[in-house]
Amino acid sequence: MPEIVPETYIAEQNLPYDFCPGCSHGQILGALNKSLLQQQLDPSEVVIVTDIGCVGLSDKYFVTHAFHGLHGRSITYASGIKMQNPNLKVVVLIGDGGCGIGGHHLLNAARTNTDVTVLVFNNFNFGMTGGQHSVTTPLNSITATTALGSSDAPMDIAGTAQVNGGGFVARATAFDKDLPDVITKAMKHDGFALLDIWELCTAYYVARNDFGRKEMLGYMDSMQMKSGILQETKRPGFQTRYKALKQQSKNQDKLKSLLLETKYASTLDKPISIVLAGAAGQKVVSAGNLLATAATLSGLWASIRADFPITIQTGFSVAEIIISPEPVLYSGIIKPDIAALIAAEGKTKITRLTKEMDQADTIYFAAGLGEVDSGAKKIPLLFPEGIVKSIKKNISILTAAMLVQELDIFPFKALREAVRKIQKTKVAEINLEILANFEENK
Amino acid sequence: MRREMLDGAAAITRGALDAGCDFYAGYPITPASGILSHMLRELPKVGGVGLQCEDEISSIGHCIGAAAAGATVFTATSGPGLSLYSENIGLAIMMEIPLVIAVSQRLGPATGAATAVAQGDIQFMRWCTSGGYPVIVLSPTNIPESYHLTKRAFQLAKRFRSPVFLATDKETVMTTESIAESAVSTKAKNAPDWPAIPAEPVGNPLVPFQIDGTIHHYTGSSHNKAGHITKDPEIIAEFNAKLADKIVSRTAEISLIKADLQKGAKTLILSYGISARSMEAAVKQLRSADKKVSALTIYSLWPIPEKQILNCLKGIRRIIIPEMNHGQYRREIERLVTPDIELLGVNRVDTILITPEEIVEAFYA
Numbered sequence: 001m002p003e004i005v006p007e008t009y010i011a012e013q014n015l016p017y018d019f020c021p022g023c024s025h026g027q028i029l030g031a032l033n034k035s036l037l038q039q040q041l042d043p044s045e046v047v048i049v050t051d052i053g054c055v056g057l058s059d060k061y062f063v064t065h066a067f068h069g070l071h072g073r074s075i076t077y078a079s080g081i082k083m084q085n086p087n088l089k090v091v092v093l094i095g096d097g098g099c100g101i102g103g104h105h106l107l108n109a110a111r112t113n114t115d116v117t118v119l120v121f122n123n124f125n126f127g128m129t130g131g132q133h134s135v136t137t138p139l140n141s142i143t144a145t146t147a148l149g150s151s152d153a154p155m156d157i158a159g160t161a162q163v164n165g166g167g168f169v170a171r172a173t174a175f176d177k178d179l180p181d182v183i184t185k186a187m188k189h190d191g192f193a194l195l196d197i198w199e200l201c202t203a204y205y206v207a208r209n210d211f212g213r214k215e216m217l218g219y220m221d222s223m224q225m226k227s228g229i230l231q232e233t234k235r236p237g238f239q240t241r242y243k244a245l246k247q248q249s250k251n252q253d254k255l256k257s258l259l260l261e262t263k264y265a266s267t268l269d270k271p272i273s274i275v276l277a278g279a280a281g282q283k284v285v286s287a288g289n290l291l292a293t294a295a296t297l298s299g300l301w302a303s304i305r306a307d308f309p310i311t312i313q314t315g316f317s318v319a320e321i322i323i324s325p326e327p328v329l330y331s332g333i334i335k336p337d338i339a340a341l342i343a344a345e346g347k348t349k350i351t352r353l354t355k356e357m358d359q360a361d362t363i364y365f366a367a368g369l370g371e372v373d374s375g376a377k378k379i380p381l382l383f384p385e386g387i388v389k390s391i392k393k394n395i396s397i398l399t400a401a402m403l404v405q406e407l408d409i410f411p412f413k414a415l416r417e418a419v420r421k422i423q424k425t426k427v428a429e430i431n432l433e434i435l436a437n438f439e440e441n442k
Numbered sequence: 443m444r445r446e447m448l449d450g451a452a453a454i455t456r457g458a459l460d461a462g463c464d465f466y467a468g469y470p471i472t473p474a475s476g477i478l479s480h481m482l483r484e485l486p487k488v489g490g491v492g493l494q495c496e497d498e499i500s501s502i503g504h505c506i507g508a509a510a511a512g513a514t515v516f517t518a519t520s521g522p523g524l525s526l527y528s529e530n531i532g533l534a535i536m537m538e539i540p541l542v543i544a545v546s547q548r549l550g551p552a553t554g555a556a557t558a559v560a561q562g563d564i565q566f567m568r569w570c571t572s573g574g575y576p577v578i579v580l581s582p583t584n585i586p587e588s589y590h591l592t593k594r595a596f597q598l599a600k601r602f603r604s605p606v607f608l609a610t611d612k613e614t615v616m617t618t619e620s621i622a623e624s625a626v627s628t629k630a631k632n633a634p635d636w637p638a639i640p641a642e643p644v645g646n647p648l649v650p651f652q653i654d655g656t657i658h659h660y661t662g663s664s665h666n667k668a669g670h671i672t673k674d675p676e677i678i679a680e681f682n683a684k685l686a687d688k689i690v691s692r693t694a695e696i697s698l699i700k701a702d703l704q705k706g707a708k709t710l711i712l713s714y715g716i717s718a719r720s721m722e723a724a725v726k727q728l729r730s731a732d733k734k735v736s737a738l739t740i741y742s743l744w745p746i747p748e749k750q751i752l753n754c755l756k757g758i759r760r761i762i763i764p765e766m767n768h769g770q771y772r773r774e775i776e777r778l779v780t781p782d783i784e785l786l787g788v789n790r791v792d793t794i795l796i797t798p799e800e801i802v803e804a805f806y807a
Contacts, residue, residue, distance in 0.1 A: 080504035305613070
């Protein structure tokens, strides 16, 4: 039991309410006050989150914490508050307008089951801006923006929360005597709780349509939308689940840096750019990473960028590597010194680059890819027959190995060390076996 | 000698964690998703919260709510996501919420050339709120600076109770590079020699929602000091003036540049972010050909470090400004310098990084 429990949670100095005569908002706020009294909460334990619309005026009437944000976004702020401090009781007061513009947040909050309580002040139109139609406006209703009657199917807010997994869902009216009790149940529920509270906008909706308390109940019946608690699940709230995740993660390794000791030497005196152009699934980027890592282990500096389509296991895969005796400044490659064409997809992808290459540059090409429109020297990628089980499967690492031998920038040992340093044990074993077929650089 | 290999996403993540970030919410978007994955994996290990939300609006909404409850918050996105962030950036400004936003720029407009490097969002970051209130924008040129400027962004966000952007790009975030050992850690031996940001907040400190008997109000509406909505013109005028003034009047404190000036140089090359690296390479080429040239890297894009820039203009007749947009920072320099100084842009918006050679060519033009 908290030390300070007030006699009322209403900030009485701010009364009377600013709402229009006959508006039901005050009744719902009264029910919320009664619920808070039932729960005997410390006012600083409660955060009332509102957004835009007449209901957004409500936070000043409470002696609790308050957060007043942008239209339809209140559920997102509330969920953030609750994630940061799960001990707070977070209550969202939102209108049917907010549920429209923020519908995406509403249905996803139900899905995640984030532990906030949402009280929907559902009066079937936008009150604050002059009575325009909202997502819950009943069919054929006259509003400021439906002169001939609304023709859109009304959204079932409670139903939306229900089908999307909301932990506690109820439908009520502002006139229900048990509203404080239902609010209390909702607030005590671990998980997303939504109360779709139907009420009257006397200024606009009631004035333009034959719609009083009796008609509202009749409409509820005709829509077969029952009042009362519609759903109560035992699925833990998101914050409870996240707490468990935190516990599980506690002993996991933190983001570590992979330190590469300079073990080998290099005589490279100017930057060299290498492009490996293959296809998805050939582990092209992985081979590029090995070259860059081996260079770094040899006291050089390297950059590597990968290019591939958004789809995986299909299309091109290109690795652009720069190896330099100085830290790399320009990481782009306009005219590569070396291009290795490993697959047709990659060859096509880097046409722009190979066209730029001249006799100072070299293109290595896999079988069948030798026809290239380029002034560069062209050398076939030939691997010793028989020494490797499947050239096709391992072509990228084989290409990297061949380049290390051909270019002689750093010792072959550096490539083996790179495999051991950055690849997972199983992959490393396979690759080291392949590299065992190569001799040290001449 | 020890080195390590990592990309900008990892450096930014480490910077955020070392700055005490304990809350991240974001939505997947290339080229910022690396930061999302790292933060979601790392935060629960240190007792923090890392979330993927249903969209960018919800992501920044979660961040702002969590900050009001005391979290040190961070999010990252790219241009299309920044579009969705913009309404809530205004809210963060109005509520004076410390919020660090990394923008990994890609070539737009709209989906653009997904996913290619660009620097087209620097004016968007500055002006993305209604009312045009100032924000702070920092821009790293490489991986170590990505780490250090991320940390600095958190310090600035806390001090100014304001959104602070880290304007980075696809190339810096997604390219893996070898860097010196510890260049990206709290133990950084060669940490940049930047003036420290005072720890105490400008104006009132943010008091988070907590169960301690005290009550707090946060609102996106014009409000008085207690956080209650007001329509009193005098209170509104005073508050809005403060929102702008707290940053503008402390431009000197926020300003961060790297001046590489050469005596007798008549040409200054001025750049930022990834293009500043092409500039540096071009300056090397020019100086090795015995040309005199000065270079200026801008780390604090907004507020514009006007005094620092003007201090670099002694004897300068011409400024070359490489940037991967249609001249967004050039227009700021244009209004800053006297009309007798010639301005020359080197601009690319075609997915390809500006080459050092293009800048050298501009020098000889």
